[in-house]
Amino acid sequence: MTGIVEPSFRESVDLMFSRAVALMDLPPGLEEKIRVCNATYTVRFGVRLRGQMHTFTGYRSVHSEHMEPVKGGIRFATTVTQDEVEALAALMTYKCALVEAPFGGSKGGLRIDPREWEEHELERITRRFAYELAKRDLIHPSQNVPAPDMGTGEREMAWIADQYRRMNTTDINANACVTGKPINAGGIQGRVEATGRGVQYALREFFRHPADVARTGLTGTLDGKRVIVQGLGNVGYHAAKFLSEEDGARIIGVIERDGGLHNPEGLDLGAVHEWITLNGGVQGCPAGTYLPEGAVLLEEECDILIPAAIEGVINLGNAARVKAPLIIEAANGPVTAGADEVLRTKGTVIIPDLYANAGGVTVSYFEWVKNLSHIRFGRMQRRQEEARHQLVVDELERLAAGLGVADGLSPGFKQKYLRGADELELVRSGLDDTMRTAYQSMSELWHARGDVDDLRTAAYLVAIGRVASGYRAKGL
Ligand code: NAD
Numbered sequence: 057m058t059g060i061v062e063p064s065f066r067e068s069v070d071l072m073f074s075r076a077v078a079l080m081d082l083p084p085g086l087e088e089k090i091r092v093c094n095a096t097y098t099v100r101f102g103v104r105l106r107g108q109m110h111t112f113t114g115y116r117s118v119h120s121e122h123m124e125p126v127k128g129g130i131r132f133a134t135t136v137t138q139d140e141v142e143a144l145a146a147l148m149t150y151k152c153a154l155v156e157a158p159f160g161g162s163k164g165g166l167r168i169d170p171r172e173w174e175e176h177e178l179e180r181i182t183r184r185f186a187y188e189l190a191k192r193d194l195i196h197p198s199q200n201v202p203a204p205d206m207g208t209g210e211r212e213m214a215w216i217a218d219q220y221r222r223m224n225t226t227d228i229n230a231n232a233c234v235t236g237k238p239i240n241a242g243g244i245q246g247r248v249e250a251t252g253r254g255v256q257y258a259l260r261e262f263f264r265h266p267a268d269v270a271r272t273g274l275t276g277t278l279d280g281k282r283v284i285v286q287g288l289g290n291v292g293y294h295a296a297k298f299l300s301e302e303d304g305a306r307i308i309g310v311i312e313r314d315g316g317l318h319n320p321e322g323l324d325l326g327a328v329h330e331w332i333t334l335n336g337g338v339q340g341c342p343a344g345t346y347l348p349e350g351a352v353l354l355e356e357e358c359d360i361l362i363p364a365a366i367e368g369v370i371n372l373g374n375a376a377r378v379k380a381p382l383i384i385e386a387a388n389g390p391v392t393a394g395a396d397e398v399l400r401t402k403g404t405v406i407i408p409d410l411y412a413n414a415g416g417v418t419v420s421y422f423e424w425v426k427n428l429s430h431i432r433f434g435r436m437q438r439r440q441e442e443a444r445h446q447l448v449v450d451e452l453e454r455l456a457a458g459l460g461v462a463d464g465l466s467p468g469f470k471q472k473y474l475r476g477a478d479e480l481e482l483v484r485s486g487l488d489d490t491m492r493t494a495y496q497s498m499s500e501l502w503h504a505r506g507d508v509d510d511l512r513t514a515a516y517l518v519a520i521g522r523v524a525s526g527y528r529a530k531g532l
Contacts, residue, residue: 060394065367066143068393073146076516079507082524090149090523093119093142099188105177112168114185116194116202119145119161122526125198126160127152127417129205129236130212136165140367144205147388148417150519151410153526155494157421162200164189170207182212186219190233195220197232197428203420204236206366209290210248214241232427235420244423244433246483247416252294253484254415255362255386257491258407259299262382265499272381272405274359277303282320282358284309284380286350287365288332291386291413295362296325305360309353312338316350319343354378363390370395378404385409400510408512410519411494418490422483433483438476445474494518 063071070091077087096117102109115138118126128148131141141163149161166185170178189195195202195216204213213236220233231242239245246253263269263277274281283305285296299305306322314337317323323343331341339346347353354361354374361380363369367389370378375395383399384407385391391399391406399406426433449470456464477485501514508514 060372062368062372063393064139064143065389065392066139066146068368068389068396069143069146071393072396072512073150073516073520076513076520079505079513079517080520080524082520086524086527089527090120090520091146093117093145094121096138096142096145097189097192097194098138099185101184101188103181103184105173105180112166112181112185114164114166114188115141116164116189116200117141117145117162118194118200119163120149120523121160122149122523122530123152123158123160125196125201126162127157127201127203127235127420128161128163129203129416130164130166130208130216131205132166132168132170132207132212134167134169135366136167141165143367144388147410149523150516151414151417153519153522154410154497154515155414155418155490156522157414157417159201159417159421162202163205164194164202165205168207175211178212179215182215183219186216187223190220190223195233197227197229197424201232201420201424202234203416204290206289210236210238210241210243213237213243217241229428232424235423235427236416237423242423242427244419244426244483245478245480246487247419247423248290249294249298250419250483250487251291251386251413251416252296252364253298254418254487254491255291255295255364255384255412256298256303257415257488258412258495259360259384260303261492261495262384262407265495267503268405268499271403274381279304281305281360282308283360283362284311284353284356284358285362285364285386286311286354286369286390287363287387288312288329289365291416292362292364293325293329295364295386297329300325308358309356310338310344311350311353311365314339314348314350316347316353317341317344318347318353318356319345360384363387366390368392370399372398375399376402381405383407385412388413396512406510406512408515411498411511411515414494415487415491418487419483422486433479434477434481438478441476442474445476449474 099114102111144163145161152159193199216234221230237243285292310317317338327343355377361383364386370391372394375398388409497518498514
């Protein structure tokens with residue numbers, strides 16, 4: 057592939073969009089309207105820290121307002137650029153459309169290494185950034201609702217929510233200005249795990265489609281599948297944890313910033329995660345063989361490769377050597393458009409980012425609804441549900457006793473059946489339903505149309521079709 061220039065992240069998203077649009081019959085002009093990013097706000101602000109003024113650069117990009125509010129995470133990283141934020145905002149538009157979350161796409165970023173600052177310093181920086189965005193309605197419950205992304209989490213979202221509340225003291229819906237908040241600050245059960253959980257549900261649904269699995273050359277279920285994960289942060293850790301603990305997958309490789317760990321027998325994920333938390337990287341962890349050049353593990357033999365760190369890691373430089381027959385893009389944009397073509401030609405199946413990591417925005421949607429309705433999910437129904445189930449159990453036991461059935465109902469059944477669903481169970485159920493439905497819409501297109509040769513194109517087709525109807529309904 058020498059001589060071919062690697063497209064930027066935003067160009068990659070545009071190229072993937074164009075591949076799909078070429079197969080559609082959109083009215084003239086609408087294609088361009090959907091593709092372009094509506095607006096990107098750049099802010100440079102100063103915060104006095106450690107005895108001097110420090111200037112920070114941040115962005116909030118709004119890709120599409122066919123539905124409002126617009127939604128998308130805020131990333132803290134030194135690599136943040138306008139190009140990256142715009143690419144991520146575009147992905148949010150398509151992602152929300154694909155999983156039927158009623159939002160337009162947005163994304164934000166602050167060019168900063170969060171590890172260089174003390175917590176109280178980071179709080180001042182985050183609050184100031186939030187102030188700059190909120191005063192332009194780029195943080196607002198009905199206009200623009202951020203969420204966590206790389207380098208940010210519950211803590212930052214709580215600061216942002218509090219900052220917005222201070223600036224809008226009479227807004228009864230202030231909590232809905234951002235999602236991914238801690239429970240005690242208006243968050244929802246299951247948001248922290250949501251994106252990783254969504255990756256697990258996506259893979260489960262994939263393995264429920266034997267014709268799709270056959271295209272990878274794999275067989276059976278997730279049980280025993282060898283998995284390599286890049287990035288053991290929020291998304292990668294939860295995905296790896298659930299796949300290994302609940303589906304029998306074997307995590308044989310982990311790639312972090314400082315290198316990789318490999319163990320064909322399976323890594324003790326809990327031990328690796330604890331090591332990273334204590335030491336900041338994988339080096340020295342006894343769970344597996346340490347490889348200083350972690351990226352070589354992207355090319356290692358495995359069944360499922362889960363890039364869950366940053367964009368562009370599978371590119372023209374290594375795509376031809378990637379051996380995994382199945383890649384699930386837990387990160388946004390981990391496979392460049394060039395690499396996508398190389399892998400497609402090789403027959404590698406890619407479960408695309410706009411679907412694979414949509415668990416985060418799906419549960420954010422539930423959190424936003426919870427904040428607007430001011431009541432926790434399940435609060436009204438749970439005990440009533442339990443009381444009705446108790447009636448059924450009592451009646452069954454009465455009948456069993458009448459028929460002389462000695463053992464009656466099994467205790468396991470009674471225990472499970474009697475318990476009404478709490479918020480976490482409802483969130484997981486809603487997420488599972490969302491991931492299954494969205495997968496089916498992609499998979500159907502993939503099989504039904506001879507001109508759709510991959511899941512990514514199918515995902516874009518479904519998403520763009522929905523955005524186009526949104527614009528048409530608005531009369532634009
Ligand atoms: P995070 O900051 O919690 O974790 C990222 C992890 O990747 C960290 O452990 C970091 O050390 C590691 N990492 C960074 N650069 C690396 C490199 N070059 N090589 C190997 N490892 C590296 O971030 P996250 O929230 O887990 O996000 C990861 C990806 O998932 C991003 O692409 C993000 O946009 C996407 N995503 C996140 C969410 C969410 O809810 N957090 C939702 C959708 C998509």
